[in-house]
Amino acid sequence: MNMSDPILVNVTEEIVRGLVSFLLRGPEYQTFCKCKTCELDTVALTLNALPSKYVTSMETRDDAFREMNTPESIERINKEIIHALHVVNKHPRHKIEPTS
Ligand SMILES: [Zn+2]
Numbered sequence: 001m002n003m004s005d006p007i008l009v010n011v012t013e014e015i016v017r018g019l020v021s022f023l024l025r026g027p028e029y030q031t032f033c034k035c036k037t038c039e040l041d042t043v044a045l046t047l048n049a050l051p052s053k054y055v056t057s058m059e060t061r062d063d064a065f066r067e068m069n070t071p072e073s074i075e076r077i078n079k080e081i082i083h084a085l086h087v088v089n090k091h092p093r094h095k096i097e098p099t100s
Contacts, residue, residue, distance in 0.1 A: 003058050011053040011064040012077075016046050019074070020081055032085060037094040045084035050077065 020042050024034050032038070053068065055061045067073075 032089050035094045038088050041088045042084045046080045049080045
């Protein structure tokens with residue numbers, strides 16, 4: 001892809017997807033289901049609680065990413081993710097056996 005090609009990306013989504021995947025595989029959430037349904041439900045719940053940040057170029061994407069990648073901002077996002085992780089863990093929608 002060319003650097004100047006227009007894109008449509010929610011930078012909040014990018015960050016939340018990465019953090020959910022990271023947290024879910026960490027020691028604190030060992031017993032939580034890691035199936036795609038539960039992972040994406042956690043991402044969706046978190047994103048519904050946070051403001052979206054859409055950008056239309058790789059350049060503005062990098063700027064937005066940098067702005068959002070501060071300790072305060074990550075802490076706020078992590079708080080929403082942890083809340084969502086517990087909601088999904090309590091009310092999983094997967095129809096198969098949980099995976100870990
Ligand atoms: Zn699951």
